[in-house]
Amino acid sequence: MKPAPKPTPETQPFWDGTAAGELRIQRCEPCARHYFYPRPSCPRCGGDQVGWVRASGRATLYSYVINHRPAPGFEDEAPYAIAVVELEEGVRMMTNIVGVPNTPEHLKLDMELRVVFERRGDVSVPLFEPAGGAR
């Protein structure tokens, strides 16, 4: 069983979003900037005029490693990529890349990706696949 996140009050809207098939991130109204991870004040101005928006789900591959010693729950997938993607909205998040072999030849930095969701117990986690779909 892969590890599943346990939401906290400030992150609950994010996980409500993933359960509904949406990638929701926060945006500061005065700064007009998005940020991630979920928290109650804007990391740029310190203000609390922050809201939730639905991200497009489009992203690019920022960096990754290919792990050869699997974490519990990942035994059938090793070696697998632990990746950081950059969303179109400018924020980054850690994820896994699916729908493509997890090899250096297939995982090119800056390749275009789109979000998909994987159910883990009570929550859904965002994963990313090539923008043209699984190949």
Next chain:
Amino acid sequence: MTIVIAGAAETDEVGRLPGHSTVQLHLEAARNALADANMTIHDIDGIATVGTPGPIQIAHALGITPAWLDGTGVGGSSFLFHVRHAAAAVKAGLCRTVLITHGESGRSRVGAGRFGLGADSLLGQFELPYGVVGPPTSFTITALRYMKETGLTHEQLAEVAVAQRRWAQHNPRAMYRDLITVEDVLSSRMVAYPFHLLECCLVTDGGGALIVTTEERARRSPVYLLGSGEAAESPIISQMEDFTTSKGFRLSGEAAFGEAKITHEDVDHLMVYDAFAHVPIYGLEDLGFVGRGEAGAFIAEGHTSPGGRLPLNTNGGGLSYTHTGMYGMFAIQESVRQLRGEAAAQVPDVEVSVVLGNGGMFASAATLVLANHLP
């Protein structure tokens, strides 16, 4: 008031010590540092140490009644923070002489703390669900971005491990001493692409301790603290601003160099926390010793190796010497030895040494500028 390191020592042995608990490692290091300083527990009125078991238990176990305690725990750089905080406390008159201890049964896990964070932590929600297995699969994740943006090659990354093994070869206490080649590194087991086993730090048991006080109270030739800096970036590596440079390294380095009023030309010796082979590359660039993207070639050309112009990680570092989990204490110890002229792989004429510590996955950083005489 002039702040000095008046005593410094490691445990009798480092490496595989299944017969030593975490507390024993702290106490052995503390007793060795006191002996090194020609001091006793009655000279100590301040204590700083991190995590398990923390300053209260260590002070109590040693028989010290502290007037000042610091339990700052920001990962492997914590001991550099402790030196900086101890200096401030002594200058402020809060205490006179501070003992800083580290002991960690990182390999044998005897009397050690538990690993892990809850599924409701920041890490548990936003990184652990993706199959992270500790530092080898997360601290490393910046490297491919750095390689793409700077042109660093796999061979140059391997050269970091090769260069440090050249130093370890001369250090009888180093866990690994046989010379290695780039080919050896690249053919060692893949841990987390692009990192091979020989590009990842050791996991060992051991400890070290320091005594920070004023020049007047020192009872042996002291090492002077000319400057220090501390900084933090992000608690989880995915939120680091830019994967090709450490903000913590830059800011702590600028503060330490500024306070010490030194330039890079003044530095004879450098220690950069090397949990993984890319970290010294970031350290060289973020401290300003080389330009952006130049560190890989600088190391590959031998400038940090024995005989080079900027001796780096001269104990063999976390890749070849020892790495208990919080390596910063050992980086400071090697700087002190080099400044005293007592190192196993002694560099000639070291007068100024810089130590850069990392905590977590580029999460915290601290820099110390140390010297064996005042400018």
